Amino acid sequence: MWFLEGKSWVLGTILYVGLLVILMYLCNGSEEMGFNWPSSVTSMYILGDSSVDCGDNTPFYPVLHQNLSLHPCNGSDHTLVPQLLAKKMGLQYVKPFYSQNGSMEDLLNGVNFGAAQATIMYPRSRSYQTLNQQLRQAFETIQLLQLQLGQDTAKSLIESTLFYLSFGKDDLINYLVDDESATSPGYNGLNFTHILVDQMINVIENLYDANVRKIVCMGILPLGCSPSVMSIRYNSTIGDKLGCENDVNLLVLEYNTRLEQRIVDLNLKMRGAQVIFCDTYRAMMEFIFHPQAYGFEDAKNACCGEGEYGGTKGCLSPDMACPRASNHVWWDLYNPTEAVNILLANSAWSGDPLPAICRPITFEALGSAHTN
Ligand SMILES: *[C@@H]1O[C@H](CO)[C@@H](O)[C@H](O)[C@H]1NC(C)=O
Ligand SMILES: *[C@@H]1O[C@H](CO)[C@@H](O)[C@H](O)[C@H]1NC(C)=O
Ligand SMILES: *[C@@H]1O[C@H](CO)[C@@H](O)[C@H](O)[C@H]1NC(C)=O
Numbered sequence: 120m121w122f123l124e125g126k127s128w129v130l131g132t133i134l135y136v137g138l139l140v141i142l143m144y145l146c147n148g149s150e151e152m153g154f155n156w157p158s159s160v161t162s163m164y165i166l167g168d169s170s171v172d173c174g175d176n177t178p179f180y181p182v183l184h185q186n187l188s189l190h191p192c193n194g195s196d197h198t199l200v201p202q203l204l205a206k207k208m209g210l211q212y213v214k215p216f217y218s219q220n221g222s223m224e225d226l227l228n229g230v231n232f233g234a235a236q237a238t239i240m241y242p243r244s245r246s247y248q249t250l251n252q253q254l255r256q257a258f259e260t261i262q263l264l265q266l267q268l269g270q271d272t273a274k275s276l277i278e279s280t281l282f283y284l285s286f287g288k289d290d291l292i293n294y295l296v297d298d299e300s301a302t303s304p305g306y307n308g309l310n311f312t313h314i315l316v317d318q319m320i321n322v323i324e325n326l327y328d329a330n331v332r333k334i335v336c337m338g339i340l341p342l343g344c345s346p347s348v349m350s351i352r353y354n355s356t357i358g359d360k361l362g363c364e365n366d367v368n369l370l371v372l373e374y375n376t377r378l379e380q381r382i383v384d385l386n387l388k389m390r391g392a393q394v395i396f397c398d399t400y401r402a403m404m405e406f407i408f409h410p411q412a413y414g415f416e417d418a419k420n421a422c423c424g425e426g427e428y429g430g431t432k433g434c435l436s437p438d439m440a441c442p443r444a445s446n447h448v449w450w451d452l453y454n455p456t457e458a459v460n461i462l463l464a465n466s467a468w469s470g471d472p473l474p475a476i477c478r479p480i481t482f483e484a485l486g487s488a489h490t491n
């Protein structure tokens with residue numbers, strides 16, 4: 120008898136384990152499909168270029184940038200997409216790395232490592248804060264958390280921290296300026312964008328190895344329509360003039376498309392991680408080609424700048440700005456206005472007004488911050 124009982128116990132166990140395996144499989148399956156994320160974002164680490172920083176984070180910015188915008192984004196990070204999204208997630212303003220005072224409190228809310236000029240690859244001058252430099256600062260911060268809070272607490276903090284990456288624009292601008300005399304920017308340019316994507320993917324993988332589980336990667340906006348590129352190409356015979364410099368936009372599209380494809384693969388490979396790609400290109404093109412539908416009157420000229428399209432020199436003082444920035448798509452050389460950033464952030468958050476800008480899921484689905 121005891122033998123039979125033993126047998127049924129074994130059978131029961133096999134059934135039970137089998138059920139567990141099926142359940143685990145189902146749960147993982149639904150995770151991959153984007154349902155029931157058991158998660159919330161408690162802080163945000165921002166890495167990037169002028170799409171995330173207005174110059175606060177580069178101590179020498181005013182000294183080094185006499186020819187560029189001294190007031191990208193009109194001088195306030197509050198008007199930029201990551202800060203608008205942080206607010207929606209219930210987080211405080213994410214302070215620049217260089218304004219940290221060393222308190223834990225600051226670190227727990229997040230850090231903005233971004234700099235108004237930042238490249239994925241080679242810096243063009245000392246004023247650039249490259250992706251690798253920013254990443255090093257981020258890893259140092261993670262180490263600090265581990266020292267102060269212990270491995271386990273730090274690990275769960277990092278797991279609920281959103282890493283926001285927004286790069287690539289300055290690499291392409293430098294490439295275009297340096298290779299202005301090159302005869303065939305298209306061919307070499309495509310190879311260049313592939314290298315940029317490889318670097319971004321390396322960084323995402325490094326972050327994953329450091330227990331980061333939530334990563335957002337922003338695409339490059341349509342640089343070929345930006346006042347800066349339109350101005351650089353003003354007297355040039357390169358490219359066509361159908362409203363935007365399409366050969367430049369093709370490079371941007373190559374970067375964006377390839378990056379998104381690689382991110383789709385990473386999401387399958389990196390268990391438990393959520394990596395999102397946000398297609399700012401498509402969103403901006405919608406505003407540029409249907410400006411009236413979104414309340415814009417000027418989709419070509421910078422609100423603050425000098426020369427052709429206001430894109431030859433950047434915004435050197437707020438007095439230079441047009442009277443109503445919200446009528447413009449572009450603020451300066453290649454940064455959009457606050458009005459555009461609000462539309463981008465709203466779309467990234469919930470898909471309204473533009474659906475599926477961030478894929479595979481919206482920021483809202485990525486989880487709201489703990490309120491307690
Ligand atoms: C600024 O422009 C001047 C001439 O227009 C040039 O000589 C100088 O190198 C530029 N400075 C920077 C930092 O690009
Ligand atoms: C650092 O800043 C936080 C607020 O962000 C503040 O509460 C704290 O007192 C500051 N610490 C020092 C040493 O200034
Ligand atoms: C550059 O791109 C072309 C076409 O996409 C490809 O055939 C070639 O192998 C690439 N070269 C390098 C060095 O990656």
Ligand SMILES: *[C@@H]1O[C@H](CO)[C@@H](O)[C@H](O)[C@H]1NC(C)=O
Nearest residue numbers: 350351352353354426427431
């Ligand atoms: C284009 O050419 C005109 C006439 O030569 C010149 O005045 C202007 O500065 C040039 N614009 C740019 C952006 O190079």
Ligand SMILES: *[C@@H]1O[C@H](CO)[C@@H](O)[C@H](O)[C@H]1NC(C)=O
Nearest residue numbers: 193194437440441442443444
């Ligand atoms: C730029 O910022 C300044 C200072 O905050 C503000 O007074 C001005 O109205 C802003 N200009 C535009 C065009 O948004």
